[in-house]
Amino acid sequence: MDYRSGSQIREDFLRFFEGKGHRRVHSSSLVPHNDPTLLFTNAGMNQFKDVFRGAERRDYVRAVTSQKCVRAGGKHNDLENVGFTRRHHTFFEMLGNFSFGDYFKRDAIAYAWELLTSKEWFGIDKDRLYVTIFEGDAQVPRDDEAEQFWIETGVPKERIIAMSGKDNFWQMGETGPCGPSSEIFYDLGVAASESGEDRPFPEDDQRYVEIWNLVFMQFDRSVTPEGPVLTPLPKPSIDTGMGLERVACVLQGVLSNYETDLFAELVEASKQLVMASAGASSTMDSISGSPLPASYRVIADHARSATFLIADGVLPSNEGRGYVLRKIIRRAIRHGRQRGALGSFFYAMVFPVVKIMGTAYPELVSATESIKKVLQAEEEQFSRTIELDRESLMIWWSSRSLSNLPKYT
Ligand code: SER
Numbered sequence: 001m002d003y004r005s006g007s008q009i010r011e012d013f014l015r016f017f018e019g020k021g022h023r024r025v026h027s028s029s030l031v032p033h034n035d036p037t038l039l040f041t042n043a044g045m046n047q048f049k050d051v052f053r054g055a056e057r058r059d060y061v062r063a064v065t066s067q068k069c070v071r072a073g074g075k076h077n078d079l080e081n082v083g084f085t086r087r088h089h090t091f092f093e094m095l096g097n098f099s100f101g102d103y104f105k106r107d108a109i110a111y112a113w114e115l116l117t118s119k120e121w122f123g124i125d126k127d128r129l130y131v132t133i134f135e136g137d138a139q140v141p142r143d144d145e146a147e148q149f150w151i152e153t154g155v156p157k158e159r160i161i162a163m164s165g166k167d168n169f170w171q172m173g174e175t176g177p178c179g180p181s182s183e184i185f186y187d188l189g190v191a192a193s194e195s196g197e198d199r200p201f202p203e204d205d206q207r208y209v210e211i212w213n214l215v216f217m218q219f220d221r222s223v224t225p226e227g228p229v230l231t232p233l234p235k236p237s238i239d240t241g242m243g244l245e246r247v248a249c250v251l252q253g254v255l256s257n258y259e260t261d262l263f264a265e266l267v268e269a270s271k272q273l274v275m276a277s278a279g280a281s282s283t284m285d286s287i288s289g290s291p292l293p294a295s296y297r298v299i300a301d302h303a304r305s306a307t308f309l310i311a312d313g314v315l316p317s318n319e320g321r322g323y324v325l326r327k328i329i330r331r332a333i334r335h336g337r338q339r340g341a342l343g344s345f346f347y348a349m350v351f352p353v354v355k356i357m358g359t360a361y362p363e364l365v366s367a368t369e370s371i372k373k374v375l376q377a378e379e380e381q382f383s384r385t386i387e388l389d390r391e392s393l394m395i396w397w398s399s400r401s402l403s404n405l406p407k408y409t
Helices: 006-018 044-052 105-117 144-153 244-251 264-281 294-311 320-338 346-357 363-398
Strands: 062-070 091-099 129-134 160-163 169-171 176-187 208-224 227-243
Touching (some): 006 062, 006 091, 006 105, 044 062, 044 176, 044 227, 062 294, 091 244, 091 294, 105 208, 144 176, 169 208, 208 244, 264 320, 294 320, 320 363
Parallel strands (some): 129 160
Antiparallel strands (some): 062 091, 091 227, 129 176, 176 208, 208 227
């Protein structure tokens, strides 16, 4: 496999599907303005929800996107894991191809396999790939059809594993379009395993990484007093999602998303900015070659989500979306302080974020200055809160006479 940058991978994905008659559609906003069921856009299909249901028509029946997604707050919430795992992010890009009543399972499977394995495209070694299908439940039968199409495409039967609805039935939320899915996994090799044991698929979730989810949209889910009801969609459709950061990890031959070019520079920038803010008081992270603390990954990740959210009009506040944004910003600042930062540093992360992402998302470029100002104001306000907390703690302690202190025996 040739090295491909994150930007090239994004562009190759979009070009591949354009070549298959898909319309390139720009990512929708992270704020789903017409959807009260959703806090943030969390999947590529969100902007097409009504098209799947037949309630909205577009002048195309095939689309391809690179969608900005945030999974922090709401049904899909990854916030607390971020920085401590190889693959969790608050903000990520989802590459997706969509069919609105046009092609269905057979073509979706064939396209995915061609893009991943063809030498002209991603050229991934077939022996490192596994696929899953839905094993069925009381309402929806086992997906024998998908299994058959995978076999016809050339995947050996023993590499196709049936899984339960938890993994292989995708729904956007309590209500909305949904259907059985088929996921494609890549084997990073035993080096990626935490235990170091050589285990078969799917027993090791560090080693076998899900790179693409093909959803066969067939139902609209609603909730009635008698329980959930699945109503067939007017036309079976396709919704797929491939995490750009994950596939970059595979194509760049690294074990963690944070080591890809989409993140490496950001993680380094967060270290430099924190160290500059820490001044001479902190040399603890300056030894090159030592593994970087999770805090820098947290800051890198949160800088992306904060930048993109503010560009889409979210402002820090005490409720709703603004509250989640405030939590993200404050979590990043706290991590900087843990590494010794004394003053503001986080606002300056907007520049490396825009440098890496601005070509694909021009909305960031025009908003850079205003994003910086919002972050700077929030950072200053939070620093004052921390100072006030510290001062009141000091006053509280100095008002106690030593005789009132608890005795430890
Ligand atoms: N909607 C599916 C997902 O988010 C596929 O795009 O995984």
